[in-house]
Amino acid sequence: MFTPWLTFVSLLSTLPLVISHRRWSSQRLVTRDYGSQTVRGVNLGGWLVLEPWITPSLFDNTGNPKIVDEWTFGQYQDTAVALATLTEHWNTWITKDDFRDIAAAGLNHVRIPIGYWAFDVGAGEPYLQGQLPYLRKAIYWAAEYNLKVIIDLHGAPGSQNGFDNSGQRMPFPHWQSNQTNVDRTDAIIQRIAREFSYDSAASIIAPLNEPAGFDGQQMLNVTRQYWLDSYKTIRQLGNTIVLIHDAFQPLSYWNNFMPREQYVNVAMDTHIYQMFSDEGVSRSDEAHIQAACSNAGPLSDFNDYQLMTIVGEWTPAMTDCAKYLNGRGIGARYDGSISQGAPRYGNCTDVTGYGSSFSQDYKGFLRKIWEAQVITYEKASGWIQWTWKAEQADEWAYSAGLKYGWIPYDPTERLYPDICEK
DSSP states (O other): OOOSOOOOBOOOTTSOSOOOOEEEETTEEEEOSOOSOBEEEEEOTTSSSOOTTTSHHHHHTTTOTTOOSHHHHHHSSOHHHHHHHHHHHHHHSSOHHHHHHHHHTTOOEEEEEEEGGGTOOOTTOOOOOOOHHHHHHHHHHHHHTTOEEEEEEEEOTTOSSOOGGGTSOOSSOOGGGOHHHHHHHHHHHHHHHHHHTTOTTOOEEESOSOOOGGGOHHHHHHHHHHHHHHHHHHHTTOOOEEEEEOTTSOGGGGTTSSOTTTSSSEEEEEEOOSOSSHHHHTOOHHHHHHHHHTTHHHHHHHHHHTSEEEEEEOOSOOSSOSTTTTOTTOOOTTTTTTSTTOOOOSOGGGTSSOGGGSOHHHHHHHHHHHHHHHHHHTTTTEEEESOSOOSSOGGGOHHHHHHHTSSOSSTTOOSOTTTTOO
């Protein structure tokens, strides 16, 4: 899903396959004849890739504090017990009714994270399989409700970022340091493309989520080459859009990379969060809104002059208070529980948990920050909010926002249309 750091046009079944066809106008690249709707969507986080903060009960119920990710979920439990738990979770966390509700909320895309282990478990890897039939079912449901699917490879062999949502939490990623890891990843993308490139609902493949470019030049070098190689792999099997990630670099870092005059159907994914630093969680409500609005220029410029750009992860939550958000057993920056002697910026009980307990003022702020972000992200090609559901963190959950009123059922409705004009 997200990271501790940190208008794409809807691909309707009738739209043309090629997004690289442009004309020059006043020195600007302008999209021509490409659909009619901005991407507005939601991530199905915590379903086919476990995340402790999205479903803390799955981890707490093990009674084992060493179980902190999907790797250890299989490593430290009886296989039959773990698989039975996962199967029940896959059957119930996301169902066909969720796709119906997502479409009814006026959204047009879902992004589905899936790990490499759904396709390939190597010797000594404790991952459990069974996710792939649910991905196939999800694409079928999406087609039924006229939704488009982004298939997002969320975890790679060796971990591309060390986050628990890559499957294996670790201090430093190893994906980039072993060519076998990279080759296995590309082979999985080939398998995904071979099966899904010809399905009109599976309109986008994201070859890898959040490679940790902040971890050094080797990661950036390997990532850049992997984007080129995975593009070639997907293109050999069709014209599915290839959604690459910015690797936590400024969008300008990617200027002139994979220029759209040469590379067909390539888009950029960027993830924007404000709670994974002390500077971020210390902001006032107004400063959070200003920070969200300040992204308009870079997003618009990159979208217009470089690659079509989607904000593929973001949230109205502005604190790291959700239980296990920073990892199972790790506290929050916001209330200082992340480490002994850490500064404290506020009370987590006021800003996380169940929407029924949120104050009217807090729900009002969630509406404002939601609108500030969607207005800003639609300066580019659109957005996919993280995430649809969460057990105990309604401030993150699109479905809860709909229920409690800080997200409108019409995603184009605005109570604060000029919020970024101040």
